[in-house]
Amino acid sequence: MQANFKIIVASLLLFTSLTHADTRIKGTGGVSSISGGGGGGLIPWATLGGLATQDQRSITGFITRANVDDFTLDVSGVALNLHNRVEFSLARQDFTIKANDAEISQDKYGLKIKVAGDLIFGPFPQVSIGVEKSALRDPATARALGARDDDGVDFYLSTAKAWIDGPLHRTSMLNFNIRSTKANQYGLLGYGGDNQDREFMLEAAAAMFLSRSVAIGIEYRQKPDNLSALIEEDASDVFLAWFPNKHLSLTAAYVRLGDIAGAQNQNGFYFSIQGGL
Numbered sequence: 001m002q003a004n005f006k007i008i009v010a011s012l013l014l015f016t017s018l019t020h021a022d023t024r025i026k027g028t029g030g031v032s033s034i035s036g037g038g039g040g041g042l043i044p045w046a047t048l049g050g051l052a053t054q055d056q057r058s059i060t061g062f063i064t065r066a067n068v069d070d071f072t073l074d075v076s077g078v079a080l081n082l083h084n085r086v087e088f089s090l091a092r093q094d095f096t097i098k099a100n101d102a103e104i105s106q107d108k109y110g111l112k113i114k115v116a117g118d119l120i121f122g123p124f125p126q127v128s129i130g131v132e133k134s135a136l137r138d139p140a141t142a143r144a145l146g147a148r149d150d151d152g153v154d155f156y157l158s159t160a161k162a163w164i165d166g167p168l169h170r171t172s173m174l175n176f177n178i179r180s181t182k183a184n185q186y187g188l189l190g191y192g193g194d195n196q197d198r199e200f201m202l203e204a205a206a207a208m209f210l211s212r213s214v215a216i217g218i219e220y221r222q223k224p225d226n227l228s229a230l231i232e233e234d235a236s237d238v239f240l241a242w243f244p245n246k247h248l249s250l251t252a253a254y255v256r257l258g259d260i261a262g263a264q265n266q267n268g269f270y271f272s273i274q275g276g277l
Contacts, residue, residue, distance in 0.1 A: 032062035036077035036091030037110045043203040045175040046128040046160035050081040060276035068268030087112040105137040125161035134187040147190020154181040177203035193226030233258025
């Protein structure tokens with residue numbers, strides 16, 4: 001099932017890289033987050049994945065690999081954008097411990113709705129609300145560490161604004177999220193714990209286009225510290241995204257994920273490819 005899902009996503013990437021159609025401004029749909037929704041790599045943004053206008057539908061597919069000191073994370077997924085108003089997403093995460101090749105997998109299902117404003121036009125930022133439902137396929141590790149649940153639901157409010165003539169006369173964007181969550185390490189170590197349960201976390205991103213096809217940016221994500229057995233730290237990245245056309249993007253980033261499952265200072269790189277039509 002896992003291999004078949006990745007084959008489907010890879011086929012979509014190949015097909016969409018060869019497809020051309022008139023849609024919104026290149027890059028305004030962002031890339032794909034590790035949860036499957038449109039945005040940056042670490043967090044979803046208020047933008048909806050793909051480049052559908054209010055009269056169109058679009059679909060995106062992506063494959064991502066994050067490689068830090070002691071772990072790897074492989075993510076593949078798809079997202080459907082309906083009329084630049086509603087986004088549905090699905091992603092599979094496979095987390096591997098390098099020391100013994102043990103693997104933890106989970107599925108993520110997302111819904112994001114644009115409720116107000118516009119990313120580029122008008123005085124008000126784009127505002128979206130989102131829900132992410134996650135379910136572990138391998139809950140044994142989470143249970144052993146004291147997680148309360150094998151699945152969970154995150155809720156978030158996201159706002160983003162882009163300026164065509166921003167700093168240094170470059171197109172620039174800011175995004176801020178408030179997330180209600182009880183996930184331990186994005187849910188890979190379960191949900192809730194003996195320290196605390198659900199709480200509110202802050203997330204932020206900033207990006208600037210160096211040219212019409214290349215953007216750089218940073219992201220920051222707060223994470224809860226629910227398990228007394230382990231320390232969980234916030235995450236951040238610095239990314240470079242290339243949009244060779246309106247239907248394909250390539251992203252590389254340096255990530256700092258802090259302590260994960262007792263392993264300290266997990267830093268490394270992630271790479272992602274996304275195609276959309």
